[in-house]
Amino acid sequence: MAPESDDGPRGLLARLKAALGESALLLSEADMAPYAMDHRRRYRGRPLAVLRPADTAQVAAAVKLCAEAGIGIVPQSGNTGLSGGATPDAGGSQVILSLSRLNRIRAVDPVNNTLTAEAGCVLAAVQRAAESADRYFPLSLASEGSCEIGGNLSTNAGGTAVLRYGNMRELALGLEVVLPSGEIWDGLRGLRKDNTGYDLKHLFIGAEGTLGIITAAVLKLFPSPRSSATAIAALASPRDAVKLLGALQSACGERLTAFELFTEACLQLVLKHYPACRRPFAQPASCFVLIELTDVQEQGTVGPLAERALGTALEKGLITDAATAASLAQAREFWALRENISEAQAAEGLNIKHDVAVPISAIDDFIATTGEELARAIPGVRLIVFGHLGDGNLHYNVQQPEGQDRQAFLSREAEVNKIVYDQVARFGGSISAEHGLGQLKKETIKTYKSVLELEMMRKIKAALDPQGIMNPGKVL
Amino acid sequence: MAPESDDGPRGLLARLKAALGESALLLSEADMAPYAMDHRRRYRGRPLAVLRPADTAQVAAAVKLCAEAGIGIVPQSGNTGLSGGATPDAGGSQVILSLSRLNRIRAVDPVNNTLTAEAGCVLAAVQRAAESADRYFPLSLASEGSCEIGGNLSTNAGGTAVLRYGNMRELALGLEVVLPSGEIWDGLRGLRKDNTGYDLKHLFIGAEGTLGIITAAVLKLFPSPRSSATAIAALASPRDAVKLLGALQSACGERLTAFELFTEACLQLVLKHYPACRRPFAQPASCFVLIELTDVQEQGTVGPLAERALGTALEKGLITDAATAASLAQAREFWALRENISEAQAAEGLNIKHDVAVPISAIDDFIATTGEELARAIPGVRLIVFGHLGDGNLHYNVQQPEGQDRQAFLSREAEVNKIVYDQVARFGGSISAEHGLGQLKKETIKTYKSVLELEMMRKIKAALDPQGIMNPGKVL
Numbered sequence: 044m045a046p047e048s049d050d051g052p053r054g055l056l057a058r059l060k061a062a063l064g065e066s067a068l069l070l071s072e073a074d075m076a077p078y079a080m081d082h083r084r085r086y087r088g089r090p091l092a093v094l095r096p097a098d099t100a101q102v103a104a105a106v107k108l109c110a111e112a113g114i115g116i117v118p119q120s121g122n123t124g125l126s127g128g129a130t131p132d133a134g135g136s137q138v139i140l141s142l143s144r145l146n147r148i149r150a151v152d153p154v155n156n157t158l159t160a161e162a163g164c165v166l167a168a169v170q171r172a173a174e175s176a177d178r179y180f181p182l183s184l185a186s187e188g189s190c191e192i193g194g195n196l197s198t199n200a201g202g203t204a205v206l207r208y209g210n211m212r213e214l215a216l217g218l219e220v221v222l223p224s225g226e227i228w229d230g231l232r233g234l235r236k237d238n239t240g241y242d243l244k245h246l247f248i249g250a251e252g253t254l255g256i257i258t259a260a261v262l263k264l265f266p267s268p269r270s271s272a273t274a275i276a277a278l279a280s281p282r283d284a285v286k287l288l289g290a291l292q293s294a295c296g297e298r299l300t301a302f303e304l305f306t307e308a309c310l311q312l313v314l315k316h317y318p319a320c321r322r323p324f325a326q327p328a329s330c331f332v333l334i335e336l337t338d339v340q341e342q343g344t345v346g347p348l349a350e351r352a353l354g355t356a357l358e359k360g361l362i363t364d365a366a367t368a369a370s371l372a373q374a375r376e377f378w379a380l381r382e383n384i385s386e387a388q389a390a391e392g393l394n395i396k397h398d399v400a401v402p403i404s405a406i407d408d409f410i411a412t413t414g415e416e417l418a419r420a421i422p423g424v425r426l427i428v429f430g431h432l433g434d435g436n437l438h439y440n441v442q443q444p445e446g447q448d449r450q451a452f453l454s455r456e457a458e459v460n461k462i463v464y465d466q467v468a469r470f471g472g473s474i475s476a477e478h479g480l481g482q483l484k485k486e487t488i489k490t491y492k493s494v495l496e497l498e499m500m501r502k503i504k505a506a507l508d509p510q511g512i513m514n515p516g517k518v519l
Numbered sequence: 520m521a522p523e524s525d526d527g528p529r530g531l532l533a534r535l536k537a538a539l540g541e542s543a544l545l546l547s548e549a550d551m552a553p554y555a556m557d558h559r560r561r562y563r564g565r566p567l568a569v570l571r572p573a574d575t576a577q578v579a580a581a582v583k584l585c586a587e588a589g590i591g592i593v594p595q596s597g598n599t600g601l602s603g604g605a606t607p608d609a610g611g612s613q614v615i616l617s618l619s620r621l622n623r624i625r626a627v628d629p630v631n632n633t634l635t636a637e638a639g640c641v642l643a644a645v646q647r648a649a650e651s652a653d654r655y656f657p658l659s660l661a662s663e664g665s666c667e668i669g670g671n672l673s674t675n676a677g678g679t680a681v682l683r684y685g686n687m688r689e690l691a692l693g694l695e696v697v698l699p700s701g702e703i704w705d706g707l708r709g710l711r712k713d714n715t716g717y718d719l720k721h722l723f724i725g726a727e728g729t730l731g732i733i734t735a736a737v738l739k740l741f742p743s744p745r746s747s748a749t750a751i752a753a754l755a756s757p758r759d760a761v762k763l764l765g766a767l768q769s770a771c772g773e774r775l776t777a778f779e780l781f782t783e784a785c786l787q788l789v790l791k792h793y794p795a796c797r798r799p800f801a802q803p804a805s806c807f808v809l810i811e812l813t814d815v816q817e818q819g820t821v822g823p824l825a826e827r828a829l830g831t832a833l834e835k836g837l838i839t840d841a842a843t844a845a846s847l848a849q850a851r852e853f854w855a856l857r858e859n860i861s862e863a864q865a866a867e868g869l870n871i872k873h874d875v876a877v878p879i880s881a882i883d884d885f886i887a888t889t890g891e892e893l894a895r896a897i898p899g900v901r902l903i904v905f906g907h908l909g910d911g912n913l914h915y916n917v918q919q920p921e922g923q924d925r926q927a928f929l930s931r932e933a934e935v936n937k938i939v940y941d942q943v944a945r946f947g948g949s950i951s952a953e954h955g956l957g958q959l960k961k962e963t964i965k966t967y968k969s970v971l972e973l974e975m976m977r978k979i980k981a982a983l984d985p986q987g988i989m990n991p992g993k994v995l
Contacts, residue, residue, distance in 0.1 A: 154765060154880035155911070177769075199714050210712060213689065228971055235910040236686060236876045237949035238675050238725055239956055239964050240994055241976045245721030249714055266769045289630060293653075293742045296815035297773040339772035400712045404630035434711040435631070473713035480715055488715050495704055499983065500717045506982035507975065518716055 052091055052136070055112040059094060059138075062104040067144075069093035078139045081130045082123045082186075086482060088131035090117070093139045099161075099219060099227060099258045105140060106256065107225025115515040116140050118252035120162055120191035124198060125398070126481025128251045128517050137515065142193045145258055148172045156264040157216060157233040162193025162257050169262065178264035181208035185382065196257050199249035201477030206433035207300045207337075208265065210477070211248065217261035218244045223254070223508040233261045246503065251479050252514040254507045268337035271300075272349040273374035276356070276365040277328035282407040284332050284432055287361050291334065294352040298345055301335035302433035309384045309429045316387040320379055324364045332432065333381045384429050385438075393449050394427065394442040395456050397463050401472035403435045410437075413466040417441060420462060421455065436476040439463055464491060480518045528567055528612070531588040535570060535614075538580040543620075545569035554615045557606045558599045558662075562958060564607035566593070569615045575637075575695060575703060575734040581616060582732065583701025591991040592616050594728035596638055596667035600674060601874075602957025604727045604993050613991065618669045621734055624648045632740040633692060633709040638669025638733050645738065654740035657684035661858065672733050675725035677953030682909035683776045683813075684741065686953070687724065693737035694720045699730070699984040709737045722979065727955050728990040730983045744813035747776075748825040749850035752832070752841040753804035758883040760808050760908055763837050767810065770828040774821055777811035778909035785860045785905045792863040796855055800840045808908065809857045860905050861914075869925050870903065870918040871935050877948035879911045886913075889942040893917060896938060897931065912952040915939055940967060956994045 060068055069075050070092050078093045080086065091114070096102045109116050115137040119129040131137040145161035148169070152158070153176040160169050166187040173180035184190060184202040194200070196218070200211045208214065217232035230244055247254055278284050284304050291299050307327050313320050323331065334353075336345040346367060353365040368374035388394050401409045410428060417424050423444030430437040441459050443452035464474045468491050475484055489497065497519075504511070504519055536544055545551050546568050554569045556562065567590070572578045585592050591613040595605040607613040621637035624645070628634070629652040636645050642663040649656035660666060660678040670676070672694070676687045684690065693708035706720055723730055754760050760780050767775050783803050789796050799807065810829075812821040822843060829841040844850035864870050877885045886904060893900050899920030906913040917935050919928035940950045944967050951960055965973065973995075980987075980995055 152878065152880050154761060155878040156768075157878070199718075201712055205711065209689075212718070213685075222971075222975075226971055228975070229969065230972065232947060232949070233878045234876045234947075234949050234952075235681065236677055236907075236912045236952035238953055239949055239951050239960070239968060240725075240972075241730075241979055242675075242688070242721050242725055243972065243975055245718050246979075249716075249718055254717075266772055268772075285630060292632075293815060296742050296744075339769060400710045402628065402631040402633070402709045404628050431712075436712045471708060471710075473708070473710050473715055475715045476710075476712035477714055484715070492715060493705065495698075495702055496706065496716075496719065499698075499704070499719055502982040503717055503722075503979065506978040 055108060055114060056092060058108050059092070059105060062108060063094060063096050063101050067095045067097065067101070069095065078119060078122065078141060079131065081127050083125060086127035086130040089133045089135045090131045090139045091136055093141055095141045095144050097144050099145065099221065102140065102221045102256060102258055103225050103227050106221050106223065109138060110223060110225055110510060110512055113510060113512065114138060115512050117514055118142065118193065118197070118256045120193035121165065121186065121189050123186040123190040124194060124481060125478045126483040128198065128479055128481030128514070129194065130482065132516055140256065142258065143191065149259065151176045152233065153178055153264070155233050158262050158264055159231060159259060160192050160262060161259045162191060164192045166190050166192065166195060173264050174267070177267055179267045180262060180264055182211055182214060192260060193257050196248050196260055197250065197252050198479040201431065201434065201436065203301050203303065203431065205431060206302055207297055212245065214263050215244060215248060215260050216263060218247055218257055219259040220247050220255040220257050223510065223513050231259060231261050251481060251518050253504060253518045254513060266339045269339055269341050270343065270345050271335060271337040272345040273368040273377050274334045274349050274353060274365060275323045275377045276332050276334065276353060276362040277324050277326070278330050278332065278362050280329050280407070281410050283361050284330060285403060285406055287332060287356055288403065288433055290356055290361060291352055295336055295348060298336045298338050298348065299433070300337045301333065303333040303381050303430070304330060304432040305381055305384060305429035306330045308425060309427055310380060312387040312391055312427065313380055313383045316390045317383050320383065321376070323366060323377065323380065326364070328363055333377055381429065384427065388427055388440060388442065392443055393452055394440045395459050397439040398476050398478045399439055399463065399467045399472055399474060400434065400436045400476035401467060401470040405470035406432065406435060406437070409466055409470050409472070413439065413463055416462045416466065417459065420458065423447070460487065482517060485518060531584060531590060532568060534584050535568070535581060538584060539570060539572050539577050543571045543573065543577070545571065554595060554598065554617060555607065557603050559601060562603035562606040565609045565611045566607045566615045567612055569617055571617045571620050573620050575621065575697065578616065578621070578697045578732060578734055579701050579703050582697050582699065585614060586699060586701055586986060586988055589986060589988065590614060591988050593990050594618065594669070594673070594732045596669035597641065597662070597665050599662040599666040600670060600957060601954045602959040604674065604955055604957030604990070605670065606958065608992055616732065618732070618734065619667065625735060627652045628709065629654055629740070631709050634738050634740055635707060635735060636668050636738060637735045638667065640668045642666050642668065642671060649740050650743070653743055655743045656738060656740055658687055658690060668736060669733050672724050672736055673726065673728050674955040677907065677910065677912065679777050679779065679907065681907060682778055683773055688721065690739050691720060691724060691736050692739060694723055694733055695735040696723050696731040696733050699986065699989050707735060707737050725955070727957060727994050729980060729994045730989060742815045745815055745817050746819065746821050747811060747813040748821040749844040749853050750810045750825050750829060750841060751799045751853045752808050752810065752829060752838040753800050753802070754806050754808065754838050756805050756883070757886050759837050760806060761879060761882055763808060763832055764879065764909055766832055766837060767828055771812055771824060774812045774814050774824065775909070776813045777809065779809040779857050779906070780806055780908040781857055781860060781905035782806045784901060785903050786856060788863040788867055788903065789856055789859045792866040793859050796859065797852070799842060799853065799856065802840070804839055809853055857905065860903065864903055864916060864918065868919055869928055870916045871932050873915040873939050874952050874954045875915055875939065875943045875948055875950060876910065876912045876952035877943060877946040881946040882908065882911060882913070885942055885946050885948070889915070889939055892938045892942065893935065896934065899923065936963065958993060961994060
């Protein structure tokens with residue numbers, strides 16, 4: 044008799060069904076469809092099955108069975124990723140392991156300022172659980188209503204509050220991980236200090252599921268901010284925006300929570316596609332920054348501070364105009380100008396997106412030289428440049444020239460990418476600041492990361508996942 | 520003819536001399552003595568040689584030669600570690616590789632808020648270089664005048680400002696590392712966001728030199744604080760201290776930079792051995808906390824905030840008394856009460872030290888139950904408990920009963936350790952919060968870390984250092 048694990052996919056599915064329960068396996072094409080395609084509809088896979096385990100023990104059991112059968116596992120939580128990291132290949136032999144049923148908040152400890160959440164918790168639910176304990180969980184993303192903690196950790200998510208609170212990596216104190224063997228690593232420590240060997244959690248965070256499956260995490264909480272001020276400023280150049288950032292950091296310290304840049308071109312797209320949005324100042328400007336200050340102290344402290352700091356910036360000629368929101372409604376209007384850029388772009392037509400980071404001191408040169416190169420290569424090209432300037436992170440998007448043929452533009456994607464990424468590399472930057480590599484940049488990274496570093500990554504992958512069953516074809 | 524690397528230690532030393540220059544090798548016992556013993560004189564090794572390379576290329580050349588000869592390398596920077604992590608064994612076959620000549624500040628970028636320092640830079644020199652650029656590097660330790668950045672990174676150093684700024688791990692953005700093969704990994708990125716594969720820097724940070732030799736790092740800088748307030752409060756119990764911490768975090772947010780606990784027993788030791796120190800309040804108390812608030816805003820904002828917050832705490836009965844320093848001199852007096860504890864202990868006689876962390880919500884129970892168990896085991900035992908309460912990190916030191924025989928007390932070290940560490944484990948804590956494992960806790964950790972986690976560490980070690988030449992006998 045052949046060993047159990049040699050009886051093919053049908054045998055594996057039978058064993059998975061026995062371990063997880065029949066309802067935890069999706070097998071029909073219709074049931075699997077929402078899991079088999081990524082959020083932006085760029086990748087469409089064909090899974091053998093979608094597994095929906097109910098808890099960590101079931102995740103472990105499923106992984107063990109797949110490992111015995113040598114079947115690749117694609118972990119998936121909210122499926123809102125932008126790089127295809129949670130989509131299987133088209134071969135029909137990989138399973139998707141959905142974490143969405145692991146959606147319990149296991150503990151909230153306001154004294155330790157920690158919260159223990161399972162991988163399938165929606166980010167907004169974690170934010171709410173923190174609020175219920177009069178605490179604050181700062182990770183904030185466009186997709187927070189549907190993205191889940193497992194994916195946030197596996198892609199080391201960023202967003203609009205990184206300047207003050209750090210990336211998801213900085214917000215996690217401990218992890219629970221199902222290893223490629225099906226063993227469960229209990230690293231759910233809620234400690235600010237622990238120096239007892241290699242910091243394994245940092246290997247799994249940002250590994251996009253290629254080393255194991257994060258099933259739960261201890262997350263850091265913060266005191267709740269009790270006052271905030273939102274302001275918008277017009278500037279003559281990105282160079283001035285960088286100077287303004289420095290001035291605000293010196294004047295406001297950690298109160299500076301968001302510092303978001305967008306150009307006049309971004310604003311024009313938003314005004315065109317969102318008629319309810321209004322130009323913040325009478326005159327156009329080279330670019331704008333959206334600023335948010337928060338403080339644990341009650342209302343009244345950060346508003347005057349923002350006004351004073353922006354007043355000084357105006358006197359010094361760093362900005363050409365500024366407005367501080369007089370109400371929450373106005374603050375929301377300011378934020379809408381920044382937040383609607385992506386959708387406005389999509390409505391406008393085809394664009395080639397880049398999520399890059401460079402040192403903040405290089406942002407101005409990066410924007411200038413990359414823009415020149417692209418304009419030379421593609422006359423009439425439109426550059427939609429915005430992002431988290433305070434983190435050196437730009438969404439550097441290249442929009443097809445007005446009236447140009449879609450296909451003609453798209454055929455030049457590789458060339459556009461090369462121009463942008465070569466400049467990123469020249470300034471010591473990163474070709475993926477907050478979206479990971481997934482499938483999208485898995486090949487491109489080979490040009491921009493040293494052979495030595497790729498080799499170290501491969502050695503670690505081979506050491507922890509010798510069978511290569513964890514999210515095959517991603518990252519490496 | 521035998522291959523070069525088979526000609527024994529003499530051949531290796533000749534090749535090292537040729538590669539580094541004669542003056543970069545110390546070979547006499549007298550020259551090697553300061554390097555061969557640890558700071559606390561607990562470990563004394565016998566090295567084959569002490570290598571003092573001048574730059575990263577020489578470090579790489581030395582490692583390559585040692586790797587070819589299969590010779591173990593013990594990296595050492597300031598040699599101020601507390602766990603014997605930088606001391607070779609007594610076998611006479613390992614070399615010490617001192618990083619102290621790599622002491623250049625390679626770059627200061629105030630716009631990017633980064634500083635690039637070599638591993639041999641003294642911490643205080645890095646702090647000064649930051650100040651010269653009107654920036655702040657927050658790592659602050661008792662040994663900052665002699666400890667060096669390489670060791671700070673390799674042990675993930677902590678100190679008195681972790682509450683606000685994080686451990687050394689959180690202060691590093693990029694690394695340059697000489698790998699066990701002698702290859703140089705250039706990971707000197709100055710980016711706040713980079714999600715392009717596994718985060719390798721976090722593997723080397725805290726690895727105590729067992730995976731490679733950190734030769735340089737890009738460190739984060741912060742806006743300079745321009746005001747500070749130092750206060751001391753008397754409390755009826757550690758439980759109240761934990762409550763006060765929460766109240767101050769809610770009221771002051773990130774302004775709360777230090778929150779240091781010490782007990783009445785600690786204070787009595789300091790007063791006994793430092794006659795210039797004065798009791799802060801007329802009455803004894805169960806314990807005291809030293810509080811520091813800082814802000815980027817000018818003088819005058821944090822002082823009133825501290826007084827208000829402590830006033831509220833007094834009204835609520837959280838504290839029994841409080842004083843805010845009226846001058847820098849008085850602030851220094853307050854700090855001296857905390858900072859002289861270690862030396863006062865040494866003057867008092869033998870003690871068994873522990874550097875532990877538990878969740879902040881468990882501190883009170885941990886202190887109570889561990890104290891009871893020790894008092895049962897060793898009648899008259901004195902507990903000198905102090906530390907970084909804001910990080911859940913206690914220096915839990917056990918002092919011999921007054922008048923007891925030294926040897927009788929020391930013979931019970933293993934028993935004392937077991938009592939303390941079993942309680943740490945019970946509360947989900949760490950047996951080494953900020954001092955690493957080194958040689959000191961390399962065996963003990965096997966009792967307190969899961970087999971699975973130790974196995975993962977060994978797999979990573981084997982993947983990156985297959986010959987096992989990097990700091991043999993440490994950590995693992």
